[in-house]
Amino acid sequence: MFAYVVRRVLATIPVMAIVALFVFSLLYIAPGDPAAVIAGDQATPDDVERIRQSLGLDRPYLVRFGSWVWDILRGDLGVSIFTNLPVATMIKQRIEPTLSLMIVTLCLAVSIAVPMGVVAAWKVGTWIDRMVMGFAVLGFSVPVFVVGYLLAYVFALELDWLPVQGYTAFSQGFVPWIENLILPAVALGSVYIALIARITRATMLEVLQQDYIRTARAKGANQVSILFLHALKNAAVPIVTVIGIGIALLIGGAVVTESVFAIPGLGRLTVDAILRRDYPVIQGVVLLFSFVYVLVNLVIDLLYTLFDPRIRY
Amino acid sequence: MALLEVENLQTHFRTPDGINRAVDGLSFSVEAGETVAIVGESGCGKSVTSMSILRLIPEPPGKIAGSIRFNGRDLLKMSDKEMRAVRGNEISMIFQEPMTSLNPVLTVGRQIGETLRLHQGMSAAQAEDRAVEMLKLVGIPEPQRRVKEYPHQLSGGMRQRVMIAIALACNPKLLIADEPTTALDVTIQAQILDLMRDLKRTVGAAIVIITHDLGVVAEVAERVIVMYAGRKVEEAAVGKLFGSPRHPYTQGLLGSMPKLGSSLTGDETRLQEIPGLVPSLKKKLEGCVFASRCPHTTDLCRKVAPALEEKAPGHIAACHYAIKEAVAA
Amino acid sequence: MSASVLSPGDVSAATVKAAAPLPDIMPPVKVRKGLWGFMYRNPSIAIGGTIVLLMILMAIFAPLLWTVDPTALAPARRTREPSAQYWFGTDMLGRDVYSRVVYGARVSLIVGFAVAFCASVAGLTIGLISGFVRWADGIIMRVMDGLMSIPSILLAIALMALTRGSVGNVILAITVAEIPRVSRLVRGVVLSLREQPYVDAAVSCGTRTPVIIWRHILPNTIAPMTVQATYVCASAMIVESILSFIGAGTPPIIPSWGNIMAEGRALWQVKPYIVFFPAVFLSITVLAVNLLGDGLRDALDPRMAKRL
Numbered sequence: 001m002f003a004y005v006v007r008r009v010l011a012t013i014p015v016m017a018i019v020a021l022f023v024f025s026l027l028y029i030a031p032g033d034p035a036a037v038i039a040g041d042q043a044t045p046d047d048v049e050r051i052r053q054s055l056g057l058d059r060p061y062l063v064r065f066g067s068w069v070w071d072i073l074r075g076d077l078g079v080s081i082f083t084n085l086p087v088a089t090m091i092k093q094r095i096e097p098t099l100s101l102m103i104v105t106l107c108l109a110v111s112i113a114v115p116m117g118v119v120a121a122w123k124v125g126t127w128i129d130r131m132v133m134g135f136a137v138l139g140f141s142v143p144v145f146v147v148g149y150l151l152a153y154v155f156a157l158e159l160d161w162l163p164v165q166g167y168t169a170f171s172q173g174f175v176p177w178i179e180n181l182i183l184p185a186v187a188l189g190s191v192y193i194a195l196i197a198r199i200t201r202a203t204m205l206e207v208l209q210q211d212y213i214r215t216a217r218a219k220g221a222n223q224v225s226i227l228f229l230h231a232l233k234n235a236a237v238p239i240v241t242v243i244g245i246g247i248a249l250l251i252g253g254a255v256v257t258e259s260v261f262a263i264p265g266l267g268r269l270t271v272d273a274i275l276r277r278d279y280p281v282i283q284g285v286v287l288l289f290s291f292v293y294v295l296v297n298l299v300i301d302l303l304y305t306l307f308d309p310r311i312r313y
Numbered sequence: 314m315a316l317l318e319v320e321n322l323q324t325h326f327r328t329p330d331g332i333n334r335a336v337d338g339l340s341f342s343v344e345a346g347e348t349v350a351i352v353g354e355s356g357c358g359k360s361v362t363s364m365s366i367l368r369l370i371p372e373p374p375g376k377i378a379g380s381i382r383f384n385g386r387d388l389l390k391m392s393d394k395e396m397r398a399v400r401g402n403e404i405s406m407i408f409q410e411p412m413t414s415l416n417p418v419l420t421v422g423r424q425i426g427e428t429l430r431l432h433q434g435m436s437a438a439q440a441e442d443r444a445v446e447m448l449k450l451v452g453i454p455e456p457q458r459r460v461k462e463y464p465h466q467l468s469g470g471m472r473q474r475v476m477i478a479i480a481l482a483c484n485p486k487l488l489i490a491d492e493p494t495t496a497l498d499v500t501i502q503a504q505i506l507d508l509m510r511d512l513k514r515t516v517g518a519a520i521v522i523i524t525h526d527l528g529v530v531a532e533v534a535e536r537v538i539v540m541y542a543g544r545k546v547e548e549a550a551v552g553k554l555f556g557s558p559r560h561p562y563t564q565g566l567l568g569s570m571p572k573l574g575s576s577l578t579g580d581e582t583r584l585q586e587i588p589g590l591v592p593s594l595k596k597k598l599e600g601c602v603f604a605s606r607c608p609h610t611t612d613l614c615r616k617v618a619p620a621l622e623e624k625a626p627g628h629i630a631a632c633h634y635a636i637k638e639a640v641a642a
Numbered sequence: 643m644s645a646s647v648l649s650p651g652d653v654s655a656a657t658v659k660a661a662a663p664l665p666d667i668m669p670p671v672k673v674r675k676g677l678w679g680f681m682y683r684n685p686s687i688a689i690g691g692t693i694v695l696l697m698i699l700m701a702i703f704a705p706l707l708w709t710v711d712p713t714a715l716a717p718a719r720r721t722r723e724p725s726a727q728y729w730f731g732t733d734m735l736g737r738d739v740y741s742r743v744v745y746g747a748r749v750s751l752i753v754g755f756a757v758a759f760c761a762s763v764a765g766l767t768i769g770l771i772s773g774f775v776r777w778a779d780g781i782i783m784r785v786m787d788g789l790m791s792i793p794s795i796l797l798a799i800a801l802m803a804l805t806r807g808s809v810g811n812v813i814l815a816i817t818v819a820e821i822p823r824v825s826r827l828v829r830g831v832v833l834s835l836r837e838q839p840y841v842d843a844a845v846s847c848g849t850r851t852p853v854i855i856w857r858h859i860l861p862n863t864i865a866p867m868t869v870q871a872t873y874v875c876a877s878a879m880i881v882e883s884i885l886s887f888i889g890a891g892t893p894p895i896i897p898s899w900g901n902i903m904a905e906g907r908a909l910w911q912v913k914p915y916i917v918f919f920p921a922v923f924l925s926i927t928v929l930a931v932n933l934l935g936d937g938l939r940d941a942l943d944p945r946m947a948k949r950l
Contacts, residue, residue, distance in 0.1 A: 014784055015784065015787045015788050015791055016791075017788075018784060018785055018787070018788025018789075018791075019788045019791050019792060021788075022788055022789065022792070023792070023800070026800055026801065026804060027804065125373075137929060137932050137933060137936065138925075138929060140876065140877075140880075140928070140932050141876065141880075141925050141926075141928035141929035141932055142921070142925045142928075143880050143883045143884055143887070143921070143924065143925075144884070145883075145884070145887050145903070146903070146917070146921040146924075146925065149910050149914070149917055149921075153910075153911075153914055157911060164911075210413060211408060211410050211413040211414040212413065212414055212415055212416040212417070214369060214408065214414070215406075215408060215414045215415065215416070215476075215479070216416065216427075217367075217369055217400070218367055218369060218400055218401060218405065218406040218408075219400060219401035219405070219427060219428045219431065219479065220397040220398065220399070220400035220401040220402055220428065220431050220432060221397075221401075221427065221431065222397060229419075230416055230419070233418045233419075234416070234417065234418055247793075248793035248794065249793070251793040251795075251796060252793045252794065252795025252796055252884075253795070255795065255796065255799065255888065256795075256884055256887060256888065259887075259888060270796075270799065271888045271889070273803075274799060274802075274803040274888065274889070274890050275889055277803060277804075279803075279804075282800055282803055286792060286796055286797075286800050289792075289793060289796055290791045290792045290793070290796075293791055293792075293793060294791045307418070308417070308418055309417070309418060309463045309465075310417055310418075310463070310465050321664075323664065323665075323667050325667055325668050327668060327671060328671070329671070329673070329683060330671070330673050331671050331673060332666075332668050332670065332671055337664055338661075338662075338664045376667050376668055378665075378667040617660045618660060618661040619659065619660070619661060620659040620660060620661040620662070621661070622659055631661065633659075
């Protein structure tokens with residue numbers, strides 16, 4: 001078991017190295033002089049020169065990559081071209097709202113989507129199943145920001161139940177914090193709920209066909225116990241896997257959701273950085289999100305043994 | 314009153330290209346403590362029959378009609394809750410696939426204990442103690458250790474023993490065994506059949522054994538029901554059926570069974586086969602169900618479905634031409 | 643044994659006993675054949691396909707659908723509410739939202755189909771290489787793992803941040819983000835097919851690799867690739883709108899559903915219809931493509947279909 005964990009952790013190093021190389025190279029994939037690209041159309045030659053120096057573009061490519069990686073390992077993500085603040089500091093300032101949004105969305109989505117998928121599989125072919133599946137397809141089909149605007153329009157502007165926009169820090173109290181997060185979390189969660197509900201339903205349908213479910217029914221087990229004890233535990237591995245993979249959707253969606261609801265998080269930081277072509281910030285945020293994503297999925301991989309005794313490391 | 318009385322059982326399934334009449338008009342009864350075998354080719358409706366008795370057929374797409382009286386109460390009229398109290402308690406079932414019939418993520422003890430907790434209100438600890446006893450009863454060595462193991466840690470024969478332990482945990486009055494030995498090695502098959510016979514004596518349950526293996530029938534059954542295309546075509550005590558089969562289908566079935574050592578005794582006769590295929594159950598059949606494959610078919614057979622008739626005392630068959638007193642073959 | 647059966651002549655009509663007829667316990671099944679039968683059994687394909695077709699027709703015949711020039715500015719009639727004259731109202735520059743939405747279908751559909759096509763071709767190539775060339779497999783799959791570790795929207799955003807906003811660049815950026823998924827799918831199919839006895843047989847008979855790919859691998863990848871391509875198409879249209887929304891998408895000159903919404907964004911609290919109409923069109927189209935994908939999956943994958 002321990003050896004397996006070490007092996008899995010080591011196996012993520014090449015993946016992360018490729019991510020880092022890719023993120024670093026992004027700037028040079030684009031045609032033209034990277035410094036000029038970053039500086040934008042209205043830049044003076046002085047601006048371009050200043051950017052070139054701050055990025056160290058006068059040194060060879062691999063040397064730059066090496067020192068960039070070395071800096072990252074020391075926690076130095078470079079300096080923003082626009083604000084001249086260290087990227088790491090900017091990220092630290094913005095991390096709380098994004099983390100709050102993600103966690104609330106994750107909890108909300110899993111607690112809604114899994115029962116939805118289970119019930120749909122149980123009532124397969126009925127109108128309940130069709131409603132759940134219809135909702136799932138709809139969730140995939142409506143862009144996050146449209147859901148966000150719709151929710152804000154109905155629940156904030158028309159009904160005035162919840163705040164339209166903004167974020168209140170957790171330290172200001174739980175109620176204002178959660179009030180500001182409900183609408184963004186539902187909007188952000190719509191795709192995620194759809195994804196989890198679909199995979200839950202599909203896996204549960206497969207599991208409910210199995211002989212051991214028939215055995216459980218022949219024993220006189222009731223429906224709740226069949227669904228949640230006998231079937232769901234067998235369906236857990238694919239469901240948990242998709243919850244992990246789906247975090248990519250949450251990260252991508254957070255960028256948009258934070259714009260819609262004016263949440264001062266990493267997503268907003270990304271959008272602002274793109275509009276200003278503040279490349280060190282973009283690199284820093286993309287790198288951070290990707291590493292978090294890889295780590296979450298690593299942890300999920302290691303959790304499989306909890307759900308299935310047949311998996312041994 | 315018999316323990317189980319099945320009357321005019323019809324189990325049909327809706328499919329996109331027609332209604333599959335998997336079981337159509339089956340009647341039989343089982344006395345307390347008796348062992349009855351239902352035999353037939355795969356697809357003849359024998360498994361559907363066993364699933365129908367416990368109402369394990371998903372509805373829809375399936376539908377069950379007729380009546381299934383157990384101790385005088387019609388199972389088909391029971392509520393789901395009443396039905397759950399019967400399943401695993403008064404009637405229990407053993408399935409064909411010991412490899413897949415046990416839940417892979419629950420311990421053996423938990424799976425045996427579940428019936429006890431459901432039907433006898435035992436606590437988790439009591440149920441586990443009883444599970445150990447049950448494992449000992451079905452002949453599993455080191456029950457204390459095995460009770461905490463998962464199914465994938467057991468061999469096929471042991472898993473079928475666990476299935477039997479689950480089925481017998483609540484001392485059922487009726488045990489339905491659906492091809493209990495088919496998936497097992499021959500040596501293990503004999504062990505499992507012996508175990509079932511021994512346990513039947515200790516527990517005193519009636520057994521309905523469903524199989525396509527006439528060897529198993531001869532081994533354990535007292536009475537045999539032969540099914541073909543969703544119907545009963547013949548029924549008799551095991552000796553009579555093997556000695557003087559009345560229905561041409563039963564005759565074909567027995568003729569296609571290899572006899573041990575027949576080639577050694579110089580008996581070079583080829584095994585008989587039944588020509589043709591089982592008719593599609595998605596169309597309503599005119600006439601006798603076996604008409605398309607029977608060597609003796611006449612116009613009468615193609616037009617009129619024969620009723621089940623008593624051809625000899627305690628020996629019934631559905632054939633226009635099966636005579637009343639058998640002439641030994 | 644046949645001795646126990648009488649010859650037909652021995653049975654007189656009087657002794658014939660007919661079995662009691664059995665009742666039907668279910669209403670009969672109507673078996674539908676032909677195109678209608680297919681539509682009836684696969685409503686997702688029928689509904690999704692029809693809507694996608696309608697949207698394509700709308701995009702092609704946009705000038706004939708009572709539209710005006712979608713880029714014509716008219717500062718005098720800015721932000722009009724929907725009316726008989728301006729069906730979907732006008733935007734903050736006085737442009738007719740209805741015309742913009744109808745024309746916008748062109749960009750959105752082109753992006754969707756182009757990404758689906760490019761990602762399929764690239765993914766097929768990469769997947770085949772990595773399934774057949776052993777030494778390349780490790781490298782390719784590590785690179786794909788790396789690409790997949792960057793959330794796809796983030797990757798597309800990062801790519802767009804560096805290039806000028808053009809339809810071609812949007813297609814390219816989204817395609818790059820979608821390639822890993824498709825190539826993994828193809829690689830999976832190739833690897834599982836290579837285990838098949840008939841492919842083994844072909845290899846042992848000395849069949850050359852290109853012939854094996856053409857005869858055995860490609861035909862088997864078509865079904866899963868088609869399904870995957872529809873999902874990629876749907877997701878590309880969504881990503882296009884998101885890129886436009888955050889200002890990293892197609893240039894504002896050419897209307898797309900994404901950038902119409904992006905422009906309506908500033909006014910969404912007071913003039914929600916500017917965002918509403920393109921959102922409805924986009925969602926319905928993506929919904930239709932997704933339905934089509936689900937329908938195709940059920941129809942093409944017998945194992946999944948049997949279950950339903």
